[in-house]
Amino acid sequence: MAEHKLPGLLVLDTCGEPKAILPASQMIKVPVPAYVIEDPTLGAVVDEQHADRLCQAPAGCRVGDCLSKTAAPPPIADPDDTAPEVAAPMAQVRSVLVAVAEKTKDGTHLLGVITACHLLHELLGKTGTLNCTPGA
Numbered sequence: 001m002a003e004h005k006l007p008g009l010l011v012l013d014t015c016g017e018p019k020a021i022l023p024a025s026q027m028i029k030v031p032v033p034a035y036v037i038e039d040p041t042l043g044a045v046v047d048e049q050h051a052d053r054l055c056q057a058p059a060g061c062r063v064g065d066c067l068s069k070t071a072a073p074p075p076i077a078d079p080d081d082t083a084p085e086v087a088a089p090m091a092q093v094r095s096v097l098v099a100v101a102e103k104t105k106d107g108t109h110l111l112g113v114i115t116a117c118h119l120l121h122e123l124l125g126k127t128g129t130l131n132c133t134p135g136a
Helices: 032-039 040-044 048-054 083-093 115-122
Strands: 007-012 018-023 099-106 107-115
Touching: 007 099, 007 107, 018 099, 032 040, 048 099, 083 099, 083 115
Parallel strands: none
Antiparallel strands: 007 018, 099 107
16 A cells, blocks of 8 residues: 555455455554554654654554444445546545446446545546646
């Protein structure tokens, strides 16, 4: 996620259907000790050497461990939806991405993902005035 500057990950269930979204903002909490999250002023007492160790990728951490217990199901758009039709459910649940999938009698077939930044670019008429990802 960090390497590719992704705003989040779409998490699928064992059947391959969209289950949840793991936003990068949620991942920020993983390497930070709970006491610092509860009281951010304690972050100032952690020296650089220890801060570097805290911020290493957590070994053995599974995606499911990082999901919020109250994670809402991700918004799902139909491949024929217009940009405003995709934007409405994203805005409603404040999602960083939306799954694009076809619903068939056999279940949901994931086709891809649209990020909020890409959608904003489309909605703003590709003016180039919005750049959510450096170098994009």
